[in-house]
Amino acid sequence: DTGVSQDPRHKITKRGQNVTFRCDPISEHNRLYWYRQTLGQGPEFLTYFQNEAQLEKSRLLSDRFSAERPKGSFSTLEIQRTEQGDSAMYLCASSLRLAADTQYFGPGTRLTVL
Amino acid sequence: AQSVTQLDSHVSVSEGTPVLLRCNYSSSYSPSLFWYVQHPNKGLQLLLKYTSAATLVKGINGFEAEFKKSETSFHLTKPSAHMSDAAEYFCVVSGIIRTYKYIFGTGTRLKVLA
Numbered sequence: 001d002t003g004v005s006q007d008p009r010h011k012i013t014k015r016g017q018n019v020t021f022r023c024d025p026i027s028e029h030n031r032l033y034w035y036r037q038t039l040g041q042g043p044e045f046l047t048y049f050q051n052e053a054q055l056e057k058s059r060l061l062s063d064r065f066s067a068e069r070p071k072g073s074f075s076t077l078e079i080q081r082t083e084q085g086d087s088a089m090y091l092c093a094s095s096l097r098l099a100a101d102t103q104y105f106g107p108g109t110r111l112t113v114l
Numbered sequence: 115a116q117s118v119t120q121l122d123s124h125v126s127v128s129e130g131t132p133v134l135l136r137c138n139y140s141s142s143y144s145p146s147l148f149w150y151v152q153h154p155n156k157g158l159q160l161l162l163k164y165t166s167a168a169t170l171v172k173g174i175n176g177f178e179a180e181f182k183k184s185e186t187s188f189h190l191t192k193p194s195a196h197m198s199d200a201a202e203y204f205c206v207v208s209g210i211i212r213t214y215k216y217i218f219g220t221g222t223r224l225k226v227l228a
Binding site: 045104107108 | 118148150155156157158159160163204213214215216217218219220221
């Protein structure tokens, strides 16, 4: 399968711990997005990469959050000092560079902070 | 600014009857519009997209949507519901220059009754 993959699929952690999620986009896609989806809501944009450059960050992304895409391929999203409010589904999507191209989503990582 | 309003949080239909999921959008730009479906524990799957070509867009699994600029609407329809259509549906607007990030509606949960 050559779709977007995310790891882990589920993560349970205690408040105050750090967590890191990984996203592997479709291989020829140079745009990569992170979204967060809380229960009963639609996904909300967090950040966006074009190749290895992080070009936009949402105000939702506090200083405890950091994302990287070091070689323009896979990306990681790290949350430091997790809080219960960070519990959500974290979705990764990728697309080609062309305008209005469809974003293809991974299965998501469900984070539960106890 | 861009926004999406899904007018119904829950819709119930009987199997074999038509489906109508309503979506209104607001956009300062010429928008791209999408419908995605999310089955439990599955990733977001693209149903269809509108990108300023034909106003009636056909998607997968018998779904279609009509772009009506005068009404700023992009409603999703299907002539005959199937049990497997039960899922969460999201209307999405894109088109913000440079990032093309998605703005999601809050979702409509479709229930199909036997």
